[in-house]
Amino acid sequence: MSAVLDVREIRMTFRNGDELTEVLKGIDLALEPGELAALLGASGSGKSTLLSIVGLLLRPTTGTITIAGQRVEGFSDTESALFRNQRLGFIFQFHHLLPDFTATENVAFPAAAPAGGITPSMRQRARELLARVGLSDRMDFPARRLSGGQKQRVAIARALMNKPDLVLADEPTGSLDRIAAEQVLDLMREVNREDGATFLICTHDEHVAARCTRRITLQDGHVEGNAQAESISK
Amino acid sequence: MFALSVARRYLFSNPSQTALLIAGVALGVTAFVFITALIQGLAIRLTDDVTANSAHVSLEPLTRVARVLPSPDADVESVAVVSTFQRRQIRAWASTVELLRSQSSVLAISPQISGSAFLVKGEAVAPVAVTAIDPSGLDAISPISTELVSGDANLGADGILIGVRLAENLGLSAGQPVLFRTDRGIDRLLTVRGVFQTGLQSLDERVAYLSIQTARPLFRLPEGVTNIEIKLIDPNSAREFAAFLHEATGLRATSWQEKNASLEGALTAQAQTGTLIQLFSLISVLIGIASALSLSANRRRGEIGIMRAFGVSRRFIAAVFVWQGLLIGMVGAGIGCLSGFALCAWLASLTKPDGTMALPIAPAEGGYVAVFLLTTLGAVLASVIPARSAARLDPLEAIQQ
Ligand SMILES: Nc1ncnc2c1ncn2[C@@H]1O[C@H](COP(=O)(O)OP(=O)(O)OP(=O)(O)O)[C@@H](O)[C@H]1O
Ligand SMILES: [Mg+2]
Numbered sequence: 143m144s145a146v147l148d149v150r151e152i153r154m155t156f157r158n159g160d161e162l163t164e165v166l167k168g169i170d171l172a173l174e175p176g177e178l179a180a181l182l183g184a185s186g187s188g189k190s191t192l193l194s195i196v197g198l199l200l201r202p203t204t205g206t207i208t209i210a211g212q213r214v215e216g217f218s219d220t221e222s223a224l225f226r227n228q229r230l231g232f233i234f235q236f237h238h239l240l241p242d243f244t245a246t247e248n249v250a251f252p253a254a255a256p257a258g259g260i261t262p263s264m265r266q267r268a269r270e271l272l273a274r275v276g277l278s279d280r281m282d283f284p285a286r287r288l289s290g291g292q293k294q295r296v297a298i299a300r301a302l303m304n305k306p307d308l309v310l311a312d313e314p315t316g317s318l319d320r321i322a323a324e325q326v327l328d329l330m331r332e333v334n335r336e337d338g339a340t341f342l343i344c345t346h347d348e349h350v351a352a353r354c355t356r357r358i359t360l361q362d363g364h365v366e367g368n369a370q371a372e373s374i375s376k
Numbered sequence: 377m378f379a380l381s382v383a384r385r386y387l388f389s390n391p392s393q394t395a396l397l398i399a400g401v402a403l404g405v406t407a408f409v410f411i412t413a414l415i416q417g418l419a420i421r422l423t424d425d426v427t428a429n430s431a432h433v434s435l436e437p438l439t440r441v442a443r444v445l446p447s448p449d450a451d452v453e454s455v456a457v458v459s460t461f462q463r464r465q466i467r468a469w470a471s472t473v474e475l476l477r478s479q480s481s482v483l484a485i486s487p488q489i490s491g492s493a494f495l496v497k498g499e500a501v502a503p504v505a506v507t508a509i510d511p512s513g514l515d516a517i518s519p520i521s522t523e524l525v526s527g528d529a530n531l532g533a534d535g536i537l538i539g540v541r542l543a544e545n546l547g548l549s550a551g552q553p554v555l556f557r558t559d560r561g562i563d564r565l566l567t568v569r570g571v572f573q574t575g576l577q578s579l580d581e582r583v584a585y586l587s588i589q590t591a592r593p594l595f596r597l598p599e600g601v602t603n604i605e606i607k608l609i610d611p612n613s614a615r616e617f618a619a620f621l622h623e624a625t626g627l628r629a630t631s632w633q634e635k636n637a638s639l640e641g642a643l644t645a646q647a648q649t650g651t652l653i654q655l656f657s658l659i660s661v662l663i664g665i666a667s668a669l670s671l672s673a674n675r676r677r678g679e680i681g682i683m684r685a686f687g688v689s690r691r692f693i694a695a696v697f698v699w700q701g702l703l704i705g706m707v708g709a710g711i712g713c714l715s716g717f718a719l720c721a722w723l724a725s726l727t728k729p730d731g732t733m734a735l736p737i738a739p740a741e742g743g744y745v746a747v748f749l750l751t752t753l754g755a756v757l758a759s760v761i762p763a764r765s766a767a768r769l770d771p772l773e774a775i776q777q
Contacts, residue, residue, distance in 0.1 A: 190776075199685060199772045220689070227687020234775055238682035242389035255688040259378045300686070 144211060146308050146340045147173040147196060152205030154191055165191050167363030173342060178334045180351035181344045183360030189344040190312055192360065196342065197230055197310045198222040210307040227256060231301030235313035239293055241286035245272055248285050249299045271299035275329055291322030298329055302339065311343040315350060327353055379692055383699035386672065397668045398708045404661035405712020405751055406719060408654050409742035413720040415650035416741035419643050423611065426636055429518045429574060431605035432614040435472065435627045437464040465600030472604060472625055481617060484516040484607040489591045491602065495584070496555040497546040504542065504584040508591030517605050520572050520585060526550045527570030531587045535569035539580035543571045558594045658750060662758040665704055669697055669762035680766055681774025690767040697763035698756055705755020709748045716742055
């Protein structure tokens with residue numbers, strides 16, 4: 143089976159004036175379809191940076207990225223946007239729903255914007271997804287009236303709208319309380335199991351990591367396990 | 377079109393702020409309409425005042441100038457001097473009147489003898505500008521008979537109409553005799569038939585009307601006339617018509633605009649001032665739109681960032697803001713045109729105690745189409761700046777904030 147995500151030798155150096163900070167020092171990472179992977183590491187270890195690079199929101203200094211068989215690191219802005227729209231799903235710590243739109247409209251948005259409007263079939267799918275995340279009774283609520291946990295569940299449904307190959311989540315439970323976090327996590331596990339959607343989830347939370355099918359830890363700009371593997375093989 | 381419905385949603389999401397913004401645009405447009413209608417109204421009133429009481433085109437013989445005549449002796453140039461005592465006249469005036477009658481643009485024709493004279497009453501002497509006309513065409517150029525304050529307009533063979541100032545100066549009233557002395561030194565006793573008041577001091581103090589038949593012997597013009605005054609259906613066509621008449625008759629044809637060059641200058645200066653005010657009201661409207669949309673784009677950074685993250689194009693984001701500008705501009709301009717018209721119509725309905733308009737405003741001339749199009753177009757242009765900055769937002773930066 144070919145990998146959904148295959149990154150090789152990713153390096154990322156930030157420049158602040160004359161000061162250079164090398165955050166990622168050669169990341170190699172592959173995700174198989176259906177994996178639910180936790181990306182762990184100390185604060186400042188570069189988790190969000192790596193996720194942004196994989197999500198085509200940030201260009202790495204060097205390295206190659208293959209998603210669903212396509213080399214993407216050389217994409218133009220427009221190609222990246224189109225690719226994000228069709229192949230990737232995003233969940234952020236702060237949901238960033240569109241507060242003036244209903245839950246259904248928020249979920250349908252990634253499909254509606256490029257198509258020029260919400261079609262009945264988009265609405266239908268959005269409603270199914272909302273039912274899936276347990277919000278059947280909130281479909282026509284304006285997003286601003288939803289609770290934090292409800293908003294994050296809408297954000298998950300939105301990330302799934304265009305049937306992405308890979309869902310990238312940055313601290314998806316970071317701003318939720320224990321119970322809401324639990325629900326969101328269960329939901330992601332369920333979608334992962336039932337749809338075979340592949341997840342890469344950045345988290346600090348051991349609790350989250352424990353429920354994932356795989357743990358990837360960043361340390362000193364490397365993937366920890368890999369670094370070990372390298373040192374063992376030497 | 378999805379961008380349009382997003383734009384609408386954004387505008388409706390904060391109704392009071394949107395209403396305030398639209399009110400600002402409408403206010404600017406109202407100011408524009410008001411100033412346009414006022415300036416147009418002033419121009420119309422001034423033009424009307426001038427064209428209502430004077431001829432639109434005047435025909436006179438060409439001014440005689442000293443001419444150089446060819447001389448048999450090539451070294452000597454002789455100058456033909458035209459006698460200033462020879463009165464300039466239009467001899468073939470009947471055929472000219474005939475030509476004018478055949479023109480559909482002509483409203484009224486008045487062949488006249490104009491000259492100067494003195495009115496003598498006892499010790500008092502006053503110079504007058506005489507207009508001698510066919511009594512049946514007394515009102516052809518200026519509605520004298522409606523402006524009489526005493527007596528009547530029946531000139532007869534020895535009648536004269538004088539202005540109210542002149543009557544006061546000479547202590548004359550209707551029915552009294554007055555000695556009329558022409559610049560030819562001919563005297564005749566005439567009777568004041570009526571006294572008129574036009575409101576224009578120069579007319580009320582200096583002008584006298586008599587019958588052309590009475591005037592002929594007095595000015596020694598048995599056949600000709602000195603000038604033909606013409607009123608047109610459309611005063612604005614006077615220039616072209618004067619040019620046509622000059623071509624056709626060889627006479628000097630002067631339009632009312634030429635005679636009132638200072639009025640034209642004043643109207644132009646007034647129009648320029650108006651343009652400046654219009655420009656400022658438009659600019660302030662556009663700055664208002666640009667700044668309001670910039671604030672909105674800034675407040676919605678997070679949303680814009682997430683939209684960009686899930687692959688919405690830059691063009692879509694820009695379109696959302698341009699649509700907002702267009703909607704605000706159109707609605708604001710529409711409301712502004714309506715309220716501007718209402719304001720102007722109300723001002724136009726206000727009258728002074730004497731029944732005339734308090735403000736010379738022309739509600740129909742508010743430049744509505746122009747201001748609507750300019751505001752709408754300007755609003756689109758004003759929204760381009762916030763639209764571009766929103767579209768250029770780096771999604772990652774916007775999300776991480
Ligand atoms: N645009 C940038 N310019 C300079 N340095 C940056 C930039 N973005 C991130 N960094 C640096 O890169 C490092 C990694 O940041 P990143 O946000 O990826 O960490 P993280 O692992 O997600 O941390 P946390 O768990 O606190 O979210 C940090 O030291 C940060 O200061
Ligand atoms: Mg982070």
